Amino acid sequence: MTTLERRAASESAMEALGAAWARAFAHLGLVTLRGPLGAGKTTLVRGLLRGLGHEGAVKSPTFTLVEPYALAGVTVNHFDLYRLKDPEELEFLGPRDYLRKGALCVVEWPERAGAFLPMPDVEVIIQIQDGERLLQLISRSPRGEAALSGLP
Numbered sequence: 001m002t003t004l005e006r007r008a009a010s011e012s013a014m015e016a017l018g019a020a021w022a023r024a025f026a027h028l029g030l031v032t033l034r035g036p037l038g039a040g041k042t043t044l045v046r047g048l049l050r051g052l053g054h055e056g057a058v059k060s061p062t063f064t065l066v067e068p069y070a071l072a073g074v075t076v077n078h079f080d081l082y083r084l085k086d087p088e089e090l091e092f093l094g095p096r097d098y099l100r101k102g103a104l105c106v107v108e109w110p111e112r113a114g115a116f117l118p119m120p121d122v123e124v125i126i127q128i129q130d131g132e133r134l135l136q137l138i139s140r141s142p143r144g145e146a147a148l149s150g151l152p
């Protein structure tokens, strides 16, 4: 298991981190993002999507719970489970279909899913510290471990 720490002092620094990690994360199945409201989870996903060539808007799928992005070479499913009231509601989205299709699933508020999500490849934990963001990346699978090696 590898743990990396990074800092981002601004929204643009956060986006730049996401973009810099995009290629390494594109081959993973599941990346979870933990952190309080306003931590910068969606900002990081926006950077990730930009890094994979997405040029349009990226907004939090707060009400739809999931937004798929079909990009060149990879599909990214961006989940925001903040409004999930009961983990069982997730079954109606068919999470296993999203996870099975060789796509990358990036999930904000994974804790809302209870046991309905498998172990992620990489877990990202964001803390707010003096206006800055401290990011911890933890590998939870061999693929995740490989993705974290050599990450900027």
Ligand SMILES: Nc1ncnc2c1ncn2[C@@H]1O[C@H](COP(=O)(O)OP(=O)(O)O)[C@@H](O)[C@H]1O
Binding pocket: 008, 009, 010, 011, 013, 014, 035, 036, 037, 038, 039, 040, 041, 042, 043, 044, 060, 108, 131, 132, 133
């Ligand atoms: N590294 C950062 N430093 C300072 N502000 C940030 C950083 N990352 C994001 N922000 C700001 O924090 C706010 C919330 O970001 P958002 O990505 O929506 O958070 P979350 O999805 O975790 O709720 C936005 O206004 C964004 O500009």
Ligand SMILES: [Mg+2]
Binding pocket: 041, 042, 060, 080, 108
């Ligand atoms: Mg968000």
